Amino acid sequence: MAAYQITCATKTSPCHIEWVETSNGRVWNVKKVRKALKKDRFYTSDAGGHTADVQKTRCLICNKKTIRTDPNNDTDNRLDNLPPCA
Numbered sequence: 001m002a003a004y005q006i007t008c009a010t011k012t013s014p015c016h017i018e019w020v021e022t023s024n025g026r027v028w029n030v031k032k033v034r035k036a037l038k039k040d041r042f043y044t045s046d047a048g049g050h051t052a053d054v055q056k057t058r059c060l061i062c063n064k065k066t067i068r069t070d071p072n073n074d075t076d077n078r079l080d081n082l083p084p085c086a
């Protein structure tokens with residue numbers, strides 16, 4: 001099992017995340033993240049080091065498969081607060 005910190009998140013449609021980048025410089029599409037979540041951990045971390053785990057979800061607007069942070073860690077989806085990837 002590996003753990004990856006997501007550092008940026010890109011939406012190519014207006015409503016849900018489709019690409020992320022992890023702190024090791026690797027770029028992932030959401031499909032690959034969802035597949036890797038079977039064995040690996042993805043998370044975000046704020047400036048204070050508070051982490052929130054990433055989990056699978058469906059977009060609330062268009063119902064496409066995507067990812068979000070665990071609502072038990074934070075009520076907001078913290079992936080939405082990350083900057084878009086360059």
Ligand SMILES: [Zn+2]
Nearest residue numbers: 015016059062
């Ligand atoms: Zn959507």
